[in-house]
Amino acid sequence: MVSxxxxxxxxxxxxxxxxxxxxxxxxxxxxxGGVRGSAxxxxxxxxxxxxxxxxxxxxxxxxxxxxxxxxxxxxMGKAEVAxxxxxxxxxxxxxxxxxxxxxxxxxxxxxxxxxxGQELTVRPHDDLDKGARFTTVVRYSGAPETITxxxxxxxxxxxxxxxxxxxxxxxxxxxxxxxxxxxxDKATYDITITVPEGLKAVSNxxxxxxxxxxGRSEFDWHVGEPMASYVATVAVGKYETRxxxxxxxxxxxxAVDPEQARASAEVLARIPDIxxxxxxxxxxYPFSSTGAIVDREDDAGYAxxxxxxxxxxxxxxxxxxxxxxxxxxxxxxxxxxxWRDMWLNEGFATYAEWLWQEDHGGDTAQDVFDALxxxxxxxxxxxxxxxWAFPPAKPPSAAHISDSPVYxxxxxxxxxxxxxxxxxxxxxxxxxxxxxxxHGNADTDDFTAYVEGKAPDEDFSEIWEDWLYxxxxxxxx
Numbered sequence: 029m030v031s032x033x034x035x036x037x038x039x040x041x042x043x044x045x046x047x048x049x050x051x052x053x054x055x056x057x058x059x060x061g062g063v064r065g066s067a068x069x070x071x072x073x074x075x076x077x078x079x080x081x082x083x084x085x086x087x088x089x090x091x092x093x094x095x096x097x098x099x100x101x102x103x104m105g106k107a108e109v110a111x112x113x114x115x116x117x118x119x120x121x122x123x124x125x126x127x128x129x130x131x132x133x134x135x136x137x138x139x140x141x142x143x144x145g146q147e148l149t150v151r152p153h154d155d156l157d158k159g160a161r162f163t164t165v166v167r168y169s170g171a172p173e174t175i176t177x178x179x180x181x182x183x184x185x186x187x188x189x190x191x192x193x194x195x196x197x198x199x200x201x202x203x204x205x206x207x208x209x210x211x212x213d214k215a216t217y218d219i220t221i222t223v224p225e226g227l228k229a230v231s232n233x234x235x236x237x238x239x240x241x242x243g244r245s246e247f248d249w250h251v252g253e254p255m256a257s258y259v260a261t262v263a264v265g266k267y268e269t270r271x272x273x274x275x276x277x278x279x280x281x282x283a284v285d286p287e288q289a290r291a292s293a294e295v296l297a298r299i300p301d302i303x304x305x306x307x308x309x310x311x312x313y314p315f316s317s318t319g320a321i322v323d324r325e326d327d328a329g330y331a332x333x334x335x336x337x338x339x340x341x342x343x344x345x346x347x348x349x350x351x352x353x354x355x356x357x358x359x360x361x362x363x364x365x366x367w368r369d370m371w372l373n374e375g376f377a378t379y380a381e382w383l384w385q386e387d388h389g390g391d392t393a394q395d396v397f398d399a400l401x402x403x404x405x406x407x408x409x410x411x412x413x414x415x416w417a418f419p420p421a422k423p424p425s426a427a428h429i430s431d432s433p434v435y436x437x438x439x440x441x442x443x444x445x446x447x448x449x450x451x452x453x454x455x456x457x458x459x460x461x462x463x464x465x466x467h468g469n470a471d472t473d474d475f476t477a478y479v480e481g482k483a484p485d486e487d488f489s490e491i492w493e494d495w496l497y498x499x500x501x502x503x504x505x
Contacts, residue, residue, distance in 0.1 A: 081208050088215055101187065128168060134165075281336075419497045
């Protein structure tokens with residue numbers, strides 16, 4: 029499965045013995061007689077996942093052509109990766125864990141490649157100049173892996189009772205397609221999936237076509253807005269699907285496992301109302317469609333904000349549906365620059381739950397904040413103490429980027445800002461933040477600077493020092 033040797037695809041086999049030195053010169057020399065570029069970095073040095081992503085280029089579009097057979101548990105794939113070189117490149121890497129690569133082409137010419145861990149290193153036939161746009165085509169196949177995260181949750185390619193479910197946060201997408209798998213590199217997508225007749229294949233964006241012939245069904249999906257690879261998904265199964273529209277004409281596409289259809293019908297019918305409420309609070313919806321994918325309860329251990337239509341393990345409650353839909357603004361449209369900034373995703377989505385409750389006859393956000401601070405929110409002491417385990421902007425390791433401080437204490441940071449500036453200015457801030465970084469990336473420093481710029485007469489130093497970066501419960505020595 030993993031080879032440390034270059035596979036030569038452009039040179040036929042020969043019985044002639046060629047000296048190693050000659051082969052080395054050949055491998056390192058471009059067709060014009062010299063190597064001008066250098067290799068792109070194998071990783072963007074994320075503080076928690078340093079090998080994720082790659083340097084030297086920026087992906088603009090993925091064209092994925094996939095075929096999956098659940099019986100054989102085999103995925104066939106062709107990935108067309110369109111990118112722009114950010115330096116002179118003699119080689120570059122793609123993230124791909126597992127799978128067998130049969131060929132790689134760059135700009136229509138066979139390229140040399142080798143495998144080492146999650147790195148697929150590609151050496152183009154010709155060096156790539158800085159600024160050049162180029163397309164890499166990778167053909168691959170195999171049984172995609174399920175990846176165990178540092179926090180022991182599972183992602184990647186999850187086998188289900190009637191198909192499969194691909195979930196990518198934080199690194200799982202490299203299990204089913206090669207790419208620049210870091211949230212800082214977003215791209216548009218075309219995803220075509222062929223499955224046995226009788227199954228459906230659901231992905232992100234808009235369904236452009238569906239056709240069945242010779243016992244196979246093909247589904248063509250298009251994502252026109254930039255998307256981080258960790259929120260890309262493929263769901264294969266015997267789904268019941270339904271299309272509708274919001275009052276403003278936004279397409280709604282839901283896919284539900286038949287076992288969950290009755291239990292989820294009422295809550296999924298609230299999607300248009302939730303989107304309308306979220307637009308009033310956070311600004312225009314950032315994508316061209318919405319919806320949900322509901323699988324069986326044991327198919328995944330968590331919900332995920334996959335772009336356009338989040339995934340749920342069983343029928344979600346209203347609060348969870350609100351949480352994942354608001355991620356479309358915070359996380360999917362405004363995406364963190366690194367995994368250190370997860371609180372900008374989860375703090376916003378958690379606070380949206382509090383605001384929904386406040387606006388719909390439940391506890392106010394202040395009530396929830398007070399209960400958390402007084403350790404009365406959770407039933408167990410362990411869960412209460414976990415809120416204060418570390419500052420939301422400084423998770424201690426990759427195993428903790430989805431822990432309680434990132435969610436609950438992250439939401440408390442937002443409530444402290446609201447207390448400081450008042451409601452009118454607060455909603456100007458959260459809407460302006462979503463607009464200023466729409467379809468882009470941002471980090472915690474960007475956020476604190478934005479807040480200070482929107483309310484220059486206020487002092488936020490205590491919030492940043494005690495609530496965002498401070499150790500322990502603020503106000504306790």
